[in-house]
Amino acid sequence: MEAPARERSRQLVYQIHDSISIPEDVPDLGVRRGEEGIVRELVMHNESVTAFVEIRYSTGQTRGWVVVEVMPEEKVLSVLK
8 A cells, every 4th residue: 555665765755645525524533535545454344444534634644534435435434532
């Protein structure tokens, strides 16, 4: 999921993360539908897939976590501050 990107034998410059669009408003975190979060873990259970998504402030600090069902339909299952 996270693939470090490096320049020739230099320090790590940046990392590429999978992001996901939040499917509905999350007022507790001040997140609006369509804003993006970083997928930190995917969990498969029976025929559903759930993503644990980190929501960050523009400063890079964690604002909170959203658990999103991505299959069979997209919806927010819970919010963690």
